[in-house]
């Protein structure tokens with residue numbers, strides 16, 4: 627019994643000592659935070675300086691928007707797209723617009739996801755041995771190796787090519803494709819491809835090819851009709867076709883929201899962030915989309931002028947340029963599994979259709995999925 631009390635006394639004593647150490651450490655860290663803040667105040671000059679200091683402190687505590695840039699090229703069954711194999715001139719024109727657009731983005735520090743369907747890749751395979759404008763590399767290798775661009779499969783799965791075949795074509799051109807599903811049908815529920823991507827592993831055109839989807843992105847509706855329910859910012863694991871905007875940590879694939887893909891929706895989100903309307907604990911995402919057929923000089927200049935507007939928000943830490951894959955990794959490493967599912971503000975419903983929202987020129991052939 628005496629021995630028991632002895633052990634109990636030792637335990638109690640060590641608990642008291644641990645508590646004292648913790649309290650002292652806490653006091654010290656509070657003091658050092660105060661010291662840092664007052665140092666900042668001292669070094670800042672005048673009213674403007676103090677304003678900047680408090681901005682810095684505020685933005686380091688608030689949420690940020692992970693902003694990605696993506697583009698699509700389409701197969702020959704879409705308007706504004708030729709069969710690039712049959713129309714080599716169109717291929718070279720599209721290629722040079724793409725290079726100029728990518729170089730413009732990268733010169734502003736943007737991280738770019740190039741999302742491509744099969745037809746353009748077949749033309750790269752057929753015609754593109756590299757030239758001076760790409761340091762002697764085919765355009766896919768140049769984008770990835772020289773400009774740091776991620777190459778994501780995108781596919782309407784026409785002409786016998788599914789997503790795995792597109793991933794295979796990318797790897798045949800010398801670049802490892804990401805695991806990003808570069809656009810898919812998320813709704814309405816009866817058309818949802820969610821289950822399809824949960825189990826997709828092998829090619830159709832190249833049956834021995836394999837690729838595993840890792841991150842869903844850009845979920846919309848067929849031909850982008852009545853799509854606004856699917857315009858979401860954030861990262862989560864969609865539960866099912868009928869409950870796409872419900873988080874289920876046991877679901878197989880995460881989704882990175884594109885916030886609809888338009889500049890207007892992004893600027894709305896940024897305004898909400900700067901007005902303090904977003905959840906301080908939230909994790910916000912947006913993508914700026916462009917169709918490869920619209921990467922002409924006028925749109926390049928327009929996008930560049932918007933990038934100059936975003937620059938101050940980037941400098942303040944409100945916006946971080948990030949690839950879709952890195953956005954997911956940032957969520958995974960900082961959010962401890964907590965989802966953010968933020969439906970894009972209602973004003974986005976009145977937006978003009980984004981550039982890629984166009985009716986199909988002729989019906990798509992049926993492809994077994």
Ligand SMILES: [Zn+2]
Nearest residue numbers: 698699700782
């Ligand atoms: Zn497409």
